[in-house]
Amino acid sequence: MVRVLHVITGLAAGGAEQQLRTLLPHLGARCEVATLTNPGLMAEALAAGGVAVHHLGMRGNRDLRALGRLAALMRRGRYDVVHTHLYRACLYGRLAARLAGVPAIVATEHSIGDDRLEGRAITALVRRAYLAGEALGQMTVAVSPAVAERLARWGVPRHRVEVIPNGIDAGAFAYDPELRWRARTRLGLPVDAPVVGGVGRLEPGKRFDVLIDAMRHLEGAYLLLAGAGGQRAALARQAAECGVARRVIFTGEAADVRPLLCAMDVLAAPSREETFGLAVLEALAAGLPVLYGACPALDDLPADAAPGATRLPGTPGDMTQALRMLLAHGPPPRLAPPPAVLHYDVRRQAELVDALYERLLRRHGGTRKETRCAHA
Structure with missing residues (x-):
């Protein structure tokens, strides 16, 4: 061997x-x-x-x-x-x-x-x-x-x-309603509130500040940021200045993101540049609709490989508007994992x-x- x-x-x-x-x-x-x-x-x-x-x-x-x-x-x-x-x-x-x-x-x-x-x-x-x-x-x-x-x-x-x-191992991210309930209970999230998720290092390139800004226009929604990094303090200050600190949850590092993905209703990945876009694929495996700025993994596949993923032009207003439309009637339904997940x-x-x-x-x-x- x-x-x-x-x-x-x-x-x-x-x-x-x-x-x-x-x-x-x-x-x-x-x-x-x-x-x-x-x-x-x-x-x-x-x-x-x-x-x-x-x-x-x-x-x-x-x-x-x-x-x-x-x-x-x-x-x-x-x-x-x-x-x-x-x-x-x-x-x-x-x-x-x-x-x-x-x-x-x-x-x-x-x-x-x-x-x-x-x-x-x-x-x-x-x-x-x-x-x-x-x-x-x-x-x-x-x-x-x-x-x-x-x-x-x-x-x-x-x-x-x-x-x-x-x-990715698709089965490791499969949606489980029991995990959703337990994760939301542990994090202090209301069971029926819309939850926007972000997954990745808390660094400027991920542009999580765009999501915090969007929360000002998403009354009743929560933002769940899974990851650690040097920008955490700045993001927390921004949330306080925007008056949304109570609705922004920082989870820190997580060895297993599946419960967090189950707790989310949409994954938002506003970064303009990625080398692959693994968080996008993991979210799709968990049945989440995804709004993203860059994902080479999807760029290399046919357009119908990930129908639940929407690429946005990249301005903060575009992300805010897309989130408002997606969550207008409450949490969207869970989706079946698309062909892109099996491809990878x-x-x-x-x-x-x-x-x-x-x-x-x-x-x-x-x-x-x-x-x-x-x-x-």
């Missing part, structure tokens, strides 16, 4: 971290995870599922001791593949894999935008460091064609990029990732057979 070490910057409940947790149980490879920092909710969830999680204890971007610890872990584990996720982990993980002599090195690019990378501004230094790290690996997985195009514009050779879309099934994603591992290993000398014997 192929042995893989996934290296990720941290394991809070973000999109890339959630995606890694979703993918691992479906891979044919034997996987472990190393986190450079912050072994948060996803570390606990992975460990509960039987995945070994190694914490490197990195104390900052320039903590080179973590590089040595990571390379030592790779030598001890004699992994066949190192698979990195997120900017810092891609830099340190690919370099450590080279130092440890790992046969195959692959990265997944989850969060590259036109002018920001994982929330940080894309400077000349960031781009140079990114490209230097990319050259140490053999393949970069783009989670959508949009990401592949951005990588090409940066100068990553197209033959070193493979598009493997993110995947996580089992399909896992098959493509396993095939990539095998192809890279054939190209670069095969697995470490002595490792496989030692762990038989």
